[in-house]
Amino acid sequence: GAGVSQTPSNKVTEKGKYVELRCDPISGHTALYWYRQSLGQGPEFLIYFQGTGAADDSGLPNDRFFAVRPEGSVSTLKIQRTERGDSAVYLCASSLTGDRVRNEQFFGPGTRLTVL
Amino acid sequence: DAKTTQPNSMESNEEEPVHLPCNHSTISGTDYIHWYRQLPSQGPEYVIHGLTSNVNNRMASLAIAEDRKSSTLILHRATLRDAAVYYCIPNTGNQFYFGTGTSLTVIP
Numbered sequence: 001g002a003g004v005s006q007t008p009s010n011k012v013t014e015k016g017k018y019v020e021l022r023c024d025p026i027s028g029h030t031a032l033y034w035y036r037q038s039l040g041q042g043p044e045f046l047i048y049f050q051g052t053g054a055a056d057d058s059g060l061p062n063d064r065f066f067a068v069r070p071e072g073s074v075s076t077l078k079i080q081r082t083e084r085g086d087s088a089v090y091l092c093a094s095s096l097t098g099d100r101v102r103n104e105q106f107f108g109p110g111t112r113l114t115v116l
Numbered sequence: 117d118a119k120t121t122q123p124n125s126m127e128s129n130e131e132e133p134v135h136l137p138c139n140h141s142t143i144s145g146t147d148y149i150h151w152y153r154q155l156p157s158q159g160p161e162y163v164i165h166g167l168t169s170n171v172n173n174r175m176a177s178l179a180i181a182e183d184r185k186s187s188t189l190i191l192h193r194a195t196l197r198d199a200a201v202y203y204c205i206p207n208t209g210n211q212f213y214f215g216t217g218t219s220l221t222v223i224p
Contacts, residue, residue: 004159033212035212035214040216041216042201042203042213042214042215042216042217043160043212043214044214045210045211045212045213048210048211055210056209056210056211058211059211091159091160093159093160098210104162104165105152105160105162105212106161106162107158107159107160107161108159109157109158109159110159
């Protein structure tokens with residue numbers, strides 16, 4: 001079956017612009033996660049959805065970052081007034097349930113965001 | 117979540133076993149120990165996880181110290197496809213803290 005997909009694979013934008021990054025999780029997975037990965041670093045947690053609701057958004061760096069999952073499937077990460085420091089690979093993962101201690105997370109290939 | 121210490125890098129010859137260590141001395145009694153790996157230009161992928169007992173699956177084995185303050189991921193026969201960054205992640209909560217992991221180089 002299909003894995004987690006993310007679009008676009010690459011996004012180049014200018015400082016100050018608004019961007020949306022999309023994640024299509026594995027069908028039937030109720031939990032969805034967003035991470036950000038800078039060069040040479042491990043992924044950094046941003047937000048976790050259980051169904052339609054954001055169960056934990058404590059990793060979002062500031063109020064320019066927002067994510068939604070209106071129907072409990074596809075999720076969109078939205079970044080307003082982008083800054084050069086937002087440049088990174090944005091990873092999405094899904095798992096069957098939100099039971100993090102047992103359910104493995106399946107990651108997408110990521111969206112590489114470059115802010116000029 | 118527990119802090120982890122992993123070597124920055126390791127090398128192994130192809131078809132030899134590899135032992136990847138991880139120290140997690142502040143682990144709590146309910147933290148599972150997860151291992152993920154990330155191949156170049158890909159998202160991380162699950163390798164194995166455990167709580168107290170040693171675990172085996174088709175990819176690897178996980179040896180957990182009796183005091184749970186350290187664990188070792190064992191690849192029984194390294195292949196070139198195993199070259200990746202390996203992350204050790206003790207956790208119970210929603211957040212996975214990946215750290216910087218161990219970059220494994222497999223020498224043909």
